Amino acid sequence: MITLASDFGTPYPAAMKGAILRRCDVRLVDIAHDFPRQDVTAAAFWLTQVLPEFPPAVHLVVVDPGVGTDRSALVVRAGEHVLVGPDNGVLCPPARALAGAGGIEAYEIAAENPRSATFHGRDVFAPAAASVHGVAPDRLPELDPLSPAGEIVDLAFPDPEIDPDRAVGTVLVVDGFGNVVTNVPGGILDGRETVEIDGKRRPVVPSYAHADPGTPVVTVGSHGNVECAVNRGRGEEAFGLAPGDTVRIGFE
Amino acid sequence: MITLASDFGTPYPAAMKGAILRRCDVRLVDIAHDFPRQDVTAAAFWLTQVLPEFPPAVHLVVVDPGVGTDRSALVVRAGEHVLVGPDNGVLCPPARALAGAGGIEAYEIAAENPRSATFHGRDVFAPAAASVHGVAPDRLPELDPLSPAGEIVDLAFPDPEIDPDRAVGTVLVVDGFGNVVTNVPGGILDGRETVEIDGKRRPVVPSYAHADPGTPVVTVGSHGNVECAVNRGRGEEAFGLAPGDTVRIGFE
Amino acid sequence: MITLASDFGTPYPAAMKGAILRRCDVRLVDIAHDFPRQDVTAAAFWLTQVLPEFPPAVHLVVVDPGVGTDRSALVVRAGEHVLVGPDNGVLCPPARALAGAGGIEAYEIAAENPRSATFHGRDVFAPAAASVHGVAPDRLPELDPLSPAGEIVDLAFPDPEIDPDRAVGTVLVVDGFGNVVTNVPGGILDGRETVEIDGKRRPVVPSYAHADPGTPVVTVGSHGNVECAVNRGRGEEAFGLAPGDTVRIGFE
Structure with missing residues (x-):
């Protein structure tokens, strides 16, 4: 199962679905594609609430205002779940919620010369989600383990x-x-x-x-x-x- | 097959999907999640139009302004279809449209101490839809048959x-x-x-x-x-x- | 696989899904249902972008301001893909994008006395998409081959x-x-x-x-x-x- 979440509206999520389905036969479930645009904190909050309802799955998350810059593209294993998305903090709170006792490991996607600089959801993240579906991230040569895990961008909700x-x-x-x-x-x-x-x-x-x-x-x-x-x-x-x-x- | 309809917008429907999919492997089909908010009559009208297009299925319907009050939570068998949702009338017109010669039977969901008082879609109705998928309602111990069927809240469209x-x-x-x-x-x-x-x-x-x-x-x-x-x-x-x-x- | 695209909003696309699923068991993928209303050019542009991401599939496209008039209802084979929709130009640019070396063939759907004059998505196109799923168009008696293919309405994007x-x-x-x-x-x-x-x-x-x-x-x-x-x-x-x-x- 691959879930999809973004701030894309339509029809861009369908391009990501096509990019996945021409690579593997997998159930797709939409989380939301109308997250407040480019609002990494709001997306992280909702994903932290919703993703733990799911059985183990790959979660494709594309709220990516820095697309095409040097921000990294990540695969994050969190317990029995895997998150795929940009390294801007949006993956961290849901990863902590999903990890349970299973811990978190982060990998960088080695995407050389993606087809576009403006739509990595289609050109980098969806292919990575298809690759990591059903395969442990540490067995994929296109993923480079990050060490220590703390290197990725984190995001914390404010404390009351x-x-x-x-x-x-x-x-x-x-x-x-x-x-x-x-x-x-x-x-x-x-x-x-x-x-x-x-x-x-x-x-x-x-x-x-x-x-x-x-x-x-x-x-x-x-x-x-x-x-x-x-x-x-x-x-x-x-x-x-x-x-x-x-x-x-x-x-x- | 389980269809889902609500006035939730996003991302709450995804929480219901997760709650179903971690309990059973079933096809999910969205009817709509942008019904006019808390408008039981509009939802009932659209469901009466759309649900009869489907083959026999479980239909999860959550337009529920009374969530967390003492309104009942229902499973309604209507011919070969099953409806799951709150007892506020929204289920009755579509149940009549779906029943054909098969009749209608209503059951109350015995949900003790649901996880929240404000999101029974996730905490009561989605688990009930997962339970009743592929199982006759009268074989589920958590469902109490209502008798007579007329006890549930009805809703009639105005007559011209x-x-x-x-x-x-x-x-x-x-x-x-x-x-x-x-x-x-x-x-x-x-x-x-x-x-x-x-x-x-x-x-x-x-x-x-x-x-x-x-x-x-x-x-x-x-x-x-x-x-x-x-x-x-x-x-x-x-x-x-x-x-x-x-x-x-x-x-x- | 059948993809669905329209300018319907909700819940009309769900009626099309029901009409398909009661005829065949097939994966459904939404492209978008919020294309600008009755804007054939915008829909054709987006479909030309998005549909080539998909593996071979049937693509149901209903942006149909002329529903219920004498405009034809079409099945268009484009390479390994099949498009189903109204003969108003919306199918042509995506068909060219999908055809590759495989060429394009058009068929008219012989739909006598559809159930409504205002919702051929449900009453003509969805049933045709279900019929043509997994079956070559030239083997379906309800499809009449058009000859030459140029008879269908075309739509070209303006040249810069x-x-x-x-x-x-x-x-x-x-x-x-x-x-x-x-x-x-x-x-x-x-x-x-x-x-x-x-x-x-x-x-x-x-x-x-x-x-x-x-x-x-x-x-x-x-x-x-x-x-x-x-x-x-x-x-x-x-x-x-x-x-x-x-x-x-x-x-x-």
């Missing part, structure tokens, strides 16, 4: 500050419903009926529909973090929050 | 009023081309060259391109109902009609 | 004018990143550090990130043509160019 009376976090992403996903662990809401978000008191609910339609609420999202939402409405509008914003959560 | 000189209907959905789909059976257009829509006379055509580009027309859509459209334009703008609106069709 | 000191081209499409794709072969940029686009001097770069973020640049896109782009921005806004526009490229 958590005090006895408040938490200060960051908005990681806003989902398609307008739900504002923060980096603050949901556990801080345990046993609370309300919290203050940026100075305004809001009800804490187990899920959206526990408040009347239109009510701004605070809940624990499916990722386990604090989420600011509106039942049948859009949290990012009601809370005035966008990705990257600081969010202050005050307790009693 | 049809008189000798006019019909009064409702706009069910507007499709991506801007075509306005009503609940009025297309048969009322038989043999007519024009009708009045909300007081304005419009040509009746067999298909869009039988009128000049830009012309508002009335036709029978692929669902068999009266549709208000514009050749190479957008019907919902030209007719000023939106989902839920009343539409008056006057004959000679 | 290329002079020693300038090129005058046309914008073919704008991609999802806002990159402006022209019909001017990328070779004219060889060895140049800058060119003038519509009178303004712009740097020529090997890929987007070779300029500072926000800089308008000129590069060779993955299709091999001149592309006007902005690193981490939108080329169509910076250059003021849209599909169909003339673009003047001046050299030193």
Whole structure:
């Protein structure tokens, strides 16, 4: 199985699929191709959430604003999974989530003279994903092991500050419903009926529909973090929050 | 085969696919993941149109504004098909369309302590779809048969009023081309060259391109109902009609 | 394998998938379903780029503003590939790209009384794609060979004018990143550090990130043509160019 994720929209992902399918017969599963364009952090967050749902697979990830520069092209083994994509940090958080006890090993793809300088998804990463499907990376001559693994570009989500009376976090992403996903662990809401978000008191609910339609609420999202939402409405509008914003959560 | 339909956008559907594929090896087919958000009626309409095109399959349907409340989680056998989703009416019209002579039986999913309160698509419905794939629902211990079947929440599309000189209907959905789909059976257009829509006379055509580009027309859509459209334009703008609106069709 | 491409959005493509899958068990791959609506030229351009990436397959293409009129429904064999779609030109450029040394043969689909006049994707083309999957077109009685092949509607992309000191081209499409794709072969940029686009001097770069973020640049896109782009921005806004526009490229 090869999963595909990108910020490409269409029809570029189909070119990657063709490039894979003419090399091997494999199941393809789309993760998303509408990640915020060139936003490595948002893509890394979503992949960290979604890829661990999958059985062992090759995950092709192309959010690649540096395509055609000297950034490396990587294959990363993470436990029983393999990630393929650019060396810009987008692979690291999902690799840690996938590795389990199996560890992480990184390889550089030796791609000489790719067909284009602007579409390595088709010309470098898709062929590498097809090659590594069903084959251990250390058996592929076109992959050069990196040592130490720490050489690849990493990306860390910001850490929240958590005090006895408040938490200060960051908005990681806003989902398609307008739900504002923060980096603050949901556990801080345990046993609370309300919290203050940026100075305004809001009800804490187990899920959206526990408040009347239109009510701004605070809940624990499916990722386990604090989420600011509106039942049948859009949290990012009601809370005035966008990705990257600081969010202050005050307790009693 | 498991089909997937939701109002999730991306990347949540991919989490459902992972949750299925780590439990069973099955073909997955997307119906749509951009149904109007939390609009149970629109989803039910489209599924009633599209699902009967498929061979016998499990259909995972997650338009679920009440996620995390006490609404039930259902498996519905409809003839040779099985539907899995929330008990909010979205499953009933497609179940009737799929049942044929085979009848309908409903089961409640006994999901104790799901992993999240906000994403039952991943945590309740996708695992249930994987379980029921290839297994009769009455052989699964986690499914409790409901009796009588009438206990589940139903949803009926509004009925049009049809008189000798006019019909009064409702706009069910507007499709991506801007075509306005009503609940009025297309048969009322038989043999007519024009009708009045909300007081304005419009040509009746067999298909869009039988009128000049830009012309508002009335036709029978692929669902068999009266549709208000514009050749190479957008019907919902030209007719000023939106989902839920009343539409008056006057004959000679 | 059957690939699917259309301007349908959702959920109409799912109806085509159901219509195929209830007739045969075949892998389905989406190319795109958000081609600019009823824009035969844009669809033909993208398909010409993407379909040659695939191994031999049946390609179902439904961009069909003339549905329900007397335009023909076609099956076109192009080398080892087969295209299925309306006779409006959309199939010809990709057929030439796919044919290689294998030549092109066209057949008309004898579809009597299709179920609808407005959705031949579901009612004519999907069934034809299922029939021709794995079977040579000349063995299907419902296909009538056309002779000569030239009878089908063709579509040619505009030719650029290329002079020693300038090129005058046309914008073919704008991609999802806002990159402006022209019909001017990328070779004219060889060895140049800058060119003038519509009178303004712009740097020529090997890929987007070779300029500072926000800089308008000129590069060779993955299709091999001149592309006007902005690193981490939108080329169509910076250059003021849209599909169909003339673009003047001046050299030193």
